[in-house]
Amino acid sequence: MSSEGKYRVLVVDDEAAVLLTYRLILERQGYEVVACGTSVQAIEAIGKQQFDVVLCDYSLEEQHTGFEVISAARLRDTDVPAALLTGYATKETADEAASQGIGVMFKPIEIEEFLATTSNMLRKNHEPKQEGEKDDRGPQNVR
Amino acid sequence: MATAEIRFQPGRASGRRATQPRRPAVLRLLQAERSEEIFPLLLEEIIALGNPRALIVDVNLDSGEVMPAAALKWPRPQMEKFTSALWMQEHPLIAALHSARPEVLRKSNLHNKPLYVHPILYSNRNLCWEADRIRTASCLAVQNSRREKRVRLEDQVCATCEMRAYAAAVVVELPKNYSEQSVAELGELIDLANRYLSRLFKVEHYYNRMRDMEITIAQMGTVMQSMADPVILTDTQHRVIMQNKAAERFFRVPDEMTEGLVRAVEFNNLLFSAALSSMLVSGSDSHRDLTLVDAIEGEEMLFEAVSAPTYGPDGIQLGTVTVMRDVTDLRRADQELRLNYERLSDAEEVVRQDRDRLNLIIENVGDPIVVCDGKAKIVLVDPLAQELFGTETDVVRDTVQFQNQTKLTAYIDAFTASFADRETAPLRLYNPALRQEIEYDARSGKIFGERGQVAYTVTVLRDLTALRKMEQLKVERRMLEIEKFAATGRLAATIAHEVNNPMEAIKNAIYLLASAIPENAVPVYSILKSETERVARIVRQMLGLYRNTEQVKPVNVNTIIEDTLLLLNRQLQRANVEVQTELEALPDALIAADQIRQVFSNLVINARDAMPNGGKLRIRSRHIPGYDDLHGWVRILIADTGSGIPLEMIRSIFEPFVTTKGERGTGLGLWIVKGIIQNHAGKLSVKSRIGRGTTFKIDLPVVKL
Numbered sequence: 121m122s123s124e125g126k127y128r129v130l131v132v133d134d135e136a137a138v139l140l141t142y143r144l145i146l147e148r149q150g151y152e153v154v155a156c157g158t159s160v161q162a163i164e165a166i167g168k169q170q171f172d173v174v175l176c177d178y179s180l181e182e183q184h185t186g187f188e189v190i191s192a193a194r195l196r197d198t199d200v201p202a203a204l205l206t207g208y209a210t211k212e213t214a215d216e217a218a219s220q221g222i223g224v225m226f227k228p229i230e231i232e233e234f235l236a237t238t239s240n241m242l243r244k245n246h247e248p249k250q251e252g253e254k255d256d257r258g259p260q261n262v263r
Numbered sequence: 264m265a266t267a268e269i270r271f272q273p274g275r276a277s278g279r280r281a282t283q284p285r286r287p288a289v290l291r292l293l294q295a296e297r298s299e300e301i302f303p304l305l306l307e308e309i310i311a312l313g314n315p316r317a318l319i320v321d322v323n324l325d326s327g328e329v330m331p332a333a334a335l336k337w338p339r340p341q342m343e344k345f346t347s348a349l350w351m352q353e354h355p356l357i358a359a360l361h362s363a364r365p366e367v368l369r370k371s372n373l374h375n376k377p378l379y380v381h382p383i384l385y386s387n388r389n390l391c392w393e394a395d396r397i398r399t400a401s402c403l404a405v406q407n408s409r410r411e412k413r414v415r416l417e418d419q420v421c422a423t424c425e426m427r428a429y430a431a432a433v434v435v436e437l438p439k440n441y442s443e444q445s446v447a448e449l450g451e452l453i454d455l456a457n458r459y460l461s462r463l464f465k466v467e468h469y470y471n472r473m474r475d476m477e478i479t480i481a482q483m484g485t486v487m488q489s490m491a492d493p494v495i496l497t498d499t500q501h502r503v504i505m506q507n508k509a510a511e512r513f514f515r516v517p518d519e520m521t522e523g524l525v526r527a528v529e530f531n532n533l534l535f536s537a538a539l540s541s542m543l544v545s546g547s548d549s550h551r552d553l554t555l556v557d558a559i560e561g562e563e564m565l566f567e568a569v570s571a572p573t574y575g576p577d578g579i580q581l582g583t584v585t586v587m588r589d590v591t592d593l594r595r596a597d598q599e600l601r602l603n604y605e606r607l608s609d610a611e612e613v614v615r616q617d618r619d620r621l622n623l624i625i626e627n628v629g630d631p632i633v634v635c636d637g638k639a640k641i642v643l644v645d646p647l648a649q650e651l652f653g654t655e656t657d658v659v660r661d662t663v664q665f666q667n668q669t670k671l672t673a674y675i676d677a678f679t680a681s682f683a684d685r686e687t688a689p690l691r692l693y694n695p696a697l698r699q700e701i702e703y704d705a706r707s708g709k710i711f712g713e714r715g716q717v718a719y720t721v722t723v724l725r726d727l728t729a730l731r732k733m734e735q736l737k738v739e740r741r742m743l744e745i746e747k748f749a750a751t752g753r754l755a756a757t758i759a760h761e762v763n764n765p766m767e768a769i770k771n772a773i774y775l776l777a778s779a780i781p782e783n784a785v786p787v788y789s790i791l792k793s794e795t796e797r798v799a800r801i802v803r804q805m806l807g808l809y810r811n812t813e814q815v816k817p818v819n820v821n822t823i824i825e826d827t828l829l830l831l832n833r834q835l836q837r838a839n840v841e842v843q844t845e846l847e848a849l850p851d852a853l854i855a856a857d858q859i860r861q862v863f864s865n866l867v868i869n870a871r872d873a874m875p876n877g878g879k880l881r882i883r884s885r886h887i888p889g890y891d892d893l894h895g896w897v898r899i900l901i902a903d904t905g906s907g908i909p910l911e912m913i914r915s916i917f918e919p920f921v922t923t924k925g926e927r928g929t930g931l932g933l934w935i936v937k938g939i940i941q942n943h944a945g946k947l948s949v950k951s952r953i954g955r956g957t958t959f960k961i962d963l964p965v966v967k968l
Contacts, residue, residue: 135764141771148775207763207802227767228799231774 385428817851839877873905
């Protein structure tokens with residue numbers, strides 16, 4: 121939670137254009153957004169501040185994956201809600217994410233779905249709600 | 264003619280002549296009432312005409328003898344000259360007889376005075392009754408009367424009525440002063456007498472015949488009465504004219520009888536009458552079975568009635584003679600015999616069918632079969648087993664077959680001695696066709712004899728290597744297909760992934776621009792947005808198909824159906840779709856679970872989309888067993904009550920980018936379904952009716968590893 125009472129979101133994607141549009145969409149929704157293009161930057165940002173939710177591309181620069189970033193965030197805050205954004209996930213990836221309580225959102229993502237899932241994850245973790253959105257979809261089962 | 268014995272009394276004739284005036288000869292001759300009386304009267308008249316003496320010779324048509332039969336005033340010693348025979352042609356009397364013409368013998372060695380010889384034959388101007396009835400002119404009497412040709416005395420038997428006629432000759436000694444006229448008068452008198460004689464002869468013939476017939480009728484009656492079978496003579500109205508005692512038992516009502524039996528007799532009559540009528544109507548068929556009640560014993564009896572029409576002399580039917588044969592026992596025995604025969608042939612047919620079926624089974628098992636006796640000696644082999652062991656009769660010379668036999672005998676020996684009724688064991692035998700040793704799966708059973716000893720053992724050899732190899736090959740081929748599919752998938756995924764990120768950015772950018780679009784650019788913006796969404800959906804579908812590349816493993820398809828429905832439950836509820844499932848117990852199928860889940864998911868979502876106003880979704884699954892427990896199919900039916908697929912689209916529905924959903928659809932769902940099912944070596948088909956709904960049928964093969 122930021123000083124202005126906004127939820128702080130960490131969004132990570134190695135594609136600059138995608139990262140930018142995610143940041144803009146989330147900002148328009150009223151979140152405080154930190155956008156990182158690499159896992160290194162993201163882990164660095166996690167070291168600096170606490171996030172209310174982590175949205176992370178699965179495949180990052182070189183052989184890094186979103187799991188690393190989320191693990192780092194969980195080291196700081198064990199309960200932090202997190203979701204992987206990916207176009208392609210093997211069964212093993214999906215199973216691992218599920219076992220760690222990490223949501224998976226498959227690209228291309230419907231923006232309504234993207235926003236609803238994000239807000240859902242926040243609502244689950246923080247009883248006071250920022251937005252009055254109603255959505256019955258669970259964070260884990262996007263598709 | 265039996266007139267030879269007649270004694271003529273000359274005194275009586277002369278006396279009559281002396282006392283009263285002579286009546287004309289015609290009238291005197293008419294006095295004769297019997298044929299025997301004619302000759303004496305004739306002789307008397309001849310003498311009365313003034314001829315000194317006369318005699319009549321009679322021809323015995325049987326022996327040919329010719330002898331005097333009656334004489335008047337002819338001294339007996341002189342009569343002997345007139346005894347002769349028909350073959351003595353030179354005898355003047357016989358010659359006269361043969362010529363059948365009267366003649367005067369002036370001088371002959373017969374007599375010292377002139378003689379008048381007048382042959383007479385049975386003759387009439389009218390046909391006899393028989394000739395008249397059968398309308399023929401060949402009546403002997405008429406032929407004799409006409410005298411058209413020489414008459415043969417030997418033929419004096421009528422060809423029509425078989426009446427034996429007579430032949431005779433009147434011999435008269437002429438007076439010294441005889442004239443032609445007196446001879447002519449004599450001839451007329453004799454002819455007249457012969458006419459009377461012929462008439463009397465005819466009457467007597469009929470009289471005799473009547474007496475004979477009476478005797479015959481009496482004899483026939485006796486025969487008829489003494490017959491044990493009922494015989495009935497009926498008229499054309501089926502009224503009984505005559506019946507024998509055996510028939511009366513059934514058809515006549517005796518005086519003292521109960522009412523029931525009277526009715527039985529009436530009923531018998533009715534049945535008989537009906538049988539006669541039906542025989543008459545059917546014409547040719549003159550045999551009928553009749554069940555009658557014995558009026559005395561009260562028992563039912565079965566008769567075979569045989570009828571024959573009786574005809575009058577004019578050829579008109581007078582009635583019917585019916586003879587009835589008691590066939591009660593005969594028919595019963597016949598029926599029993601037939602029944603037994605049928606039973607026998609049925610039993611034989613069953614045995615024959617069983618044998619044929621058994622042969623067919625043995626021939627079609629496709630595995631070698633060996634039958635051994637209790638001492639492990641081969642007694643029967645099918646053609647396949649012959650290749651391995653040789654025939655049961657020949658002495659084995661082939662070393663390979665000998666080795667195989669030794670191995671088999673060792674195995675069968677052990678099995679026969681064991682306590683097990685059945686056994687399955689591996690047996691390595693050399694297969695000459697494949698030129699290698701093969702492991703067979705020997706399955707044996709025992710057939711026990713009457714005393715509980717092992718009479719035979721039956722062994723079926725299954726070539727497990729071939730079977731396993733085939734199954735292995737099948738699985739490998741499927742694995743390869745699935746791997747190929749997965750590889751293609753990974754490639755497509757990579758491409759999609761590359762498209763995916765730029766598209767994600769575009770999509771997001773469009774979203775962000777939404778509020779900044781000038782009013783006149785809104786339509787263009789809408790196109791940009793909707794088309795981008797469409798591309799997004801296509802990419803999503805493709806990635807969905809290839810997203811998870813998992814190993815195939817045995818899975819119960821029912822659990823996948825249930826998972827899919829659980830996942831889509833909320834969507835279906837929202838669309839007001841009622842779900843009905845009938846999931847039968849299934850064997851595990853070797854599948855890629857996620858792919859099959861995708862199939863069901865796609866089909867269920869299609870069903871939902873086809874029912875915008877709600878409806879019913881039915882999902883059924885069942886196991887279709889194959890020809891053995893190794894194979895078979897899992898069948899899944901997914902049916903909706905939606906709008907249906909137009910006929911013109913149904914063929915192309917599985918092709919990519921074909922959709923019934925317009926802009927909302929990608930046209931990839933069913934294409935993916937088809938791809939997945941094909942890669943599972945399954946079958947996919949669709950049935951649809953506009954306005955009624957669509958049913959998809961999926962068959963997935965069950966293959967056990």
